[in-house]
Amino acid sequence: MEALRINLDDYVHSGEGANGESFNHRKDSSIMLKLYNPGKIQQPLDEMLMARKVFDLGIPSPEPGDYVTDGVRFGIRFRRIEGKKSYSRATADEPEKVGQFAAEFAQMCLDLHKVEVDPSQFENVKDRYYRLLSENPFFTPSEKDAIGRFIADAPDATTAIHGDLQFSNAIFAGDRRYFIDLGDFCYGYNRFDVAMVYLCTCLSKEDFIREVFHMPKSLSMKFWAEFAPAYFGSDRPLADIEEEIRPYAGLKTLIVERDTRCPMPEFREALKGII
Numbered sequence: 001m002e003a004l005r006i007n008l009d010d011y012v013h014s015g016e017g018a019n020g021e022s023f024n025h026r027k028d029s030s031i032m033l034k035l036y037n038p039g040k041i042q043q044p045l046d047e048m049l050m051a052r053k054v055f056d057l058g059i060p061s062p063e064p065g066d067y068v069t070d071g072v073r074f075g076i077r078f079r080r081i082e083g084k085k086s087y088s089r090a091t092a093d094e095p096e097k098v099g100q101f102a103a104e105f106a107q108m109c110l111d112l113h114k115v116e117v118d119p120s121q122f123e124n125v126k127d128r129y130y131r132l133l134s135e136n137p138f139f140t141p142s143e144k145d146a147i148g149r150f151i152a153d154a155p156d157a158t159t160a161i162h163g164d165l166q167f168s169n170a171i172f173a174g175d176r177r178y179f180i181d182l183g184d185f186c187y188g189y190n191r192f193d194v195a196m197v198y199l200c201t202c203l204s205k206e207d208f209i210r211e212v213f214h215m216p217k218s219l220s221m222k223f224w225a226e227f228a229p230a231y232f233g234s235d236r237p238l239a240d241i242e243e244e245i246r247p248y249a250g251l252k253t254l255i256v257e258r259d260t261r262c263p264m265p266e267f268r269e270a271l272k273g274i275i
Contacts, residue, residue, distance in 0.1 A: 102226035125188030
């Protein structure tokens, strides 16, 4: 697909993240732009096509528009959600409401994980992890065998998975709620998805949490402590929930090590029960 050429002078910078920057249109408040970092050409196209399929499923998410370029970088135009705020930013700004925000995010996740999808249209989360495992240069063959068995033994499902379920990837504006950054959307057992919430809030280092989520780790862990009973049920002890979810969080090591190109011992700790 050929990218539509845009003039970046028509946009004003509004934010940035690990993969690129976001902009709002100067004259049309209904348009926002996500531009990926230089060199990323296929990734924004893949995300746009995935975002369209997810939007057409009826999952609450910003409506995607064009695949675009400013001549150097490539990206996507979306219908802008005015007045939006992510659940991570809201928690950082109003920590006294952590219970409310965690419960709302948990309900969004519960609703998402009930959505049945057509397996012919999306990737199976197990297949994704098998591929990541085969490409990982840091685990030994015996460790890979053990991780592969864990993936194989996990329950199968044909329900939706966000793929990068951080609490920064869910936003709200008034009483409307949306998922964003859906480039890793797939289907499968929901524990593969919820594990990212646990990894971001509890397993990540203090410096990372402060830089990315703008809060101390103590607050992110409080978010998890409020999220877990809202998602799994208040009758389950938090320690039992964490014991179940920890190895799934450890699997995220495969994604992190792919992106950082180095071993991540702080996340590998969660795999101790597997390898």
